[in-house]
Amino acid sequence: MKVKFSQFIFAFLICYSFCSFAFAQEKPIALKFDEFDDSGKNPFYSDYEKLSFFQRVERFLKQLEKERGATVYVIYYQARINNQDVREMFVNGANGISNLIEYNDRIKVEGVVIMNGGYREKNTIEFWIAPKNADVPRPTPTLDKSETFICPNINIYANVHLDDEKTIDFYVRSENFKELDNYTLRWNVSGGEIIKGQGxxxxxxxxxxxxxxxxxxxLEVDGLPYPCQKVSTKTAQVRGELYLLDTFDLVASGEFKTLLDSFMSSILSNPTAKVYFIVYGSRAQGDRDAAKRISLIRSSLKFRGYDMSQLTIVNGGYRENVSTDVWIAFDNAEPPEPTPTVDKKFVKKFVQPKKQPRRKQ
Structure with a gap:
C-alpha cells in the first residue's frame, strides 16, 4: 500500500511533537519552602526574620493547603554544641508538625516524613514539598558527629531555711550527666559561710x-568539654519585700518539676511568704499557651501536696513566647504587677482544629 507524501509528513510531525513533549517533561523535584535555625535565645525562635517557630509552621500549613498529593519532608539538623533539653525540644517540635498536618482537614498531602539530617553549626529545620514522583530531598549536614559536643545544662537551685538553722542549700542538677564525680566543682558565695559540700x-x-x-x-565546673559553659550562678532571696525569683519559658518536663520544687522550698520555712506565678501566653498561640501552663502548674503543685493558700497563679497577658515569672513576697508585700509585652489586639485567636477523618483503605 502506497503512502502519500503528505500523510508521511503528517505522521512525522505528530511523532516529532509527541517525542519532543515527552523529552521536555523533566522529572519533578522537591522544593524547599523554608529553612531556619535557633539563632535566638529561645530554641523555637529565629532572629533572622523575627518569626517564631509557630509562625513559620502556620505559614507552611497555609501553603500545604494548595499542594494536593504532595509529600512533605521535615529535615532537622542538630547543633554542634547542644544540651539534651534543647535537642529533645527541637526534635519534638519537628515531629509535632506531622500531627498538625494530620488534624488539618484542609490539607490533602500524600504523607509527612521527618528526617534526621545530621549535624550543623546550629539547630536547623528545613521544610520541603515534593510533588508526586519527585525524588526525596537529600540532607546537607556540614559537620560529622565527632565534631559535636553534648554539654550539660547545669542549673543551680536554692532552698532557704529561715528557721533556727538560718541556712541556704544550693544544689546543682544536670539532666545530661547523671554523675558529676568526674568533674571538679568549686563554689563561691557572695554572703554567708560555706559549712558543708565544697567540691x-x-x-x-x-x-x-x-x-x-x-x-x-x-559554681565553676572543670573538666567539661572545651566549648561548654563552665560557670553558673543562682541568687537566693533571704529577706526583703518582693523579689523576682525566676523567669522561664519553654523547659523540659523534668526541669519544670524541679523548678516548682525549688520555688516552693523558698516559702516552706517562712509561713508569711507567698509565691506568685504570673503566666503569659504567646503571640502565636495566645490563651491556649497560658491555659496549658496554668493547668500544669496547678496540677503539679496539688499532686506534690503543697499548701495552695501560699500560692497565687495569675494570667499576665501576652509576650512573644509563652513564659512564666515567679515572684516571692515577704512580710505581706504588695502583689507584683504583670508586665506583658504584646497587646491582645496583636495576638492570634486560637481555634481548635477539626480532626481529619481517617481514609478508608
Missing part, C-alpha cells in the same frame, strides 16, 4: 549576718 554537687551556706537580704552562689 560536691551541693553546698550548705550559714547566714551569719542578720542584715543580708540575698546570697548569690557561683
Amino acid at each position: 560536691m554537687n551541693y553546698i550548705v551556706v550559714k547566714l551569719n549576718d542578720s542584715t543580708v537580704k540575698r546570697v548569690t552562689a557561683f
Whole structure:
C-alpha cells in the first residue's frame, strides 16, 4: 500500500511533537519552602526574620493547603554544641508538625516524613514539598558527629531555711550527666559561710549576718568539654519585700518539676511568704499557651501536696513566647504587677482544629 507524501509528513510531525513533549517533561523535584535555625535565645525562635517557630509552621500549613498529593519532608539538623533539653525540644517540635498536618482537614498531602539530617553549626529545620514522583530531598549536614559536643545544662537551685538553722542549700542538677564525680566543682558565695559540700554537687551556706537580704552562689565546673559553659550562678532571696525569683519559658518536663520544687522550698520555712506565678501566653498561640501552663502548674503543685493558700497563679497577658515569672513576697508585700509585652489586639485567636477523618483503605 502506497503512502502519500503528505500523510508521511503528517505522521512525522505528530511523532516529532509527541517525542519532543515527552523529552521536555523533566522529572519533578522537591522544593524547599523554608529553612531556619535557633539563632535566638529561645530554641523555637529565629532572629533572622523575627518569626517564631509557630509562625513559620502556620505559614507552611497555609501553603500545604494548595499542594494536593504532595509529600512533605521535615529535615532537622542538630547543633554542634547542644544540651539534651534543647535537642529533645527541637526534635519534638519537628515531629509535632506531622500531627498538625494530620488534624488539618484542609490539607490533602500524600504523607509527612521527618528526617534526621545530621549535624550543623546550629539547630536547623528545613521544610520541603515534593510533588508526586519527585525524588526525596537529600540532607546537607556540614559537620560529622565527632565534631559535636553534648554539654550539660547545669542549673543551680536554692532552698532557704529561715528557721533556727538560718541556712541556704544550693544544689546543682544536670539532666545530661547523671554523675558529676568526674568533674571538679568549686563554689563561691557572695554572703554567708560555706559549712558543708565544697567540691560536691551541693553546698550548705550559714547566714551569719542578720542584715543580708540575698546570697548569690557561683559554681565553676572543670573538666567539661572545651566549648561548654563552665560557670553558673543562682541568687537566693533571704529577706526583703518582693523579689523576682525566676523567669522561664519553654523547659523540659523534668526541669519544670524541679523548678516548682525549688520555688516552693523558698516559702516552706517562712509561713508569711507567698509565691506568685504570673503566666503569659504567646503571640502565636495566645490563651491556649497560658491555659496549658496554668493547668500544669496547678496540677503539679496539688499532686506534690503543697499548701495552695501560699500560692497565687495569675494570667499576665501576652509576650512573644509563652513564659512564666515567679515572684516571692515577704512580710505581706504588695502583689507584683504583670508586665506583658504584646497587646491582645496583636495576638492570634486560637481555634481548635477539626480532626481529619481517617481514609478508608
